[in-house]
Every structure is written in C-alpha cells, then in structure tokens.
Amino acid sequence: MRQIRKYKALFIIPINTERKLTDDGWEFKTKNSIPDNVKDLILSRFPNISNSEDDCDTYRQEELIVDFCYTDDSFLESVYVRDYSVDLTYVAAFKELTNDLKKIDVFAP
Numbered sequence: 001m002r003q004i005r006k007y008k009a010l011f012i013i014p015i016n017t018e019r020k021l022t023d024d025g026w027e028f029k030t031k032n033s034i035p036d037n038v039k040d041l042i043l044s045r046f047p048n049i050s051n052s053e054d055d056c057d058t059y060r061q062e063e064l065i066v067d068f069c070y071t072d073d074s075f076l077e078s079v080y081v082r083d084y085s086v087d088l089t090y091v092a093a094f095k096e097l098t099n100d101l102k103k104i105d106v107f108a109p
Contacts, residue, residue, distance in 0.1 A: 002016035005084055010091050011107040012038065012098060019107065026109065033075035034104055039068055042079065045097050046090075064090045 003082050013019075014032035021027075043049070049059035049066060057068040067080040083090035091108060 005083045006101060007082045008088050008091050009109060010083065010094055011080040012081070012094070013105050013107060015103055015105050028078055030077070032103070033071065033077060034079065035101070036076070036081065038101065038104065039046060041097065042066065046092070
C-alpha cells in the first residue's frame with residue numbers, strides 16, 4: 001500500500017489578491033503579478049531543487065516541491081510551495097526569504 005505523504009502548503013501571490021477555497025483547491029484572482037526577481041531569489045536560496053520535465057515550471061528536491069505559475073501573458077502569477085519536511089523547514093525559510101519583498105503576500109493556509 002502506498003503511503004500518503006503529508007505536506008504544508010505555502011503560496012506566494014501578489015498583494016491584494018482575492019483568495020477562495022473551492023472544491024478544486026485554492027483559486028486566486030488578481031490584476032497584479034509577482035516581481036520578476038522573485039523566481040531568481042527562490043532558486044538562488046534553494047540551489048538543490050531541479051526542474052521537472054513536465055508541462056509546469058516545477059522544481060523538486062526530496063522534501064520540497066515548488067511550482068511557478070504563469071498567466072497567459074507569461075507573467076508570474078503565483079508560487080505554490082509544498083513542504084514535506086517534518087519540522088516545516090522550508091515554510092519558515094520561504095517566509096524569511098520573502099519577508100522584506102514588496103508587492104507579494106505569503107499565504108500559508
């Protein structure tokens with residue numbers, strides 16, 4: 001039997017973004033985008049995550065998955081983080097990393 005791994009989710013979204021929990025998960029509505037440097041900042045802080053070979057811009061390492069989600073116009077719309085570590089190491093690191101950034105909101109449901 002396959003064991004289900006538990007994780008803590010964290011989203012990085014533009015400030016003033018509408019959030020709604022639906023049957024399909026969290027949905028966000030915004031007219032803003034995340035600044036371009038946020039992805040580079042995340043990848044420099046977590047150099048061991050590697051890009052997946054799928055349709056999404058997804059990076060993975062053993063206890064961390066990060067999805068960079070874009071609008072149809074190629075603007076970074078949200079960052080979806082899944083922290084599988086026992087002590088939520090990555091959630092804390094993402095909060096610290098983004099603490100001083102303007103124009104974004106860090107949302108951990």
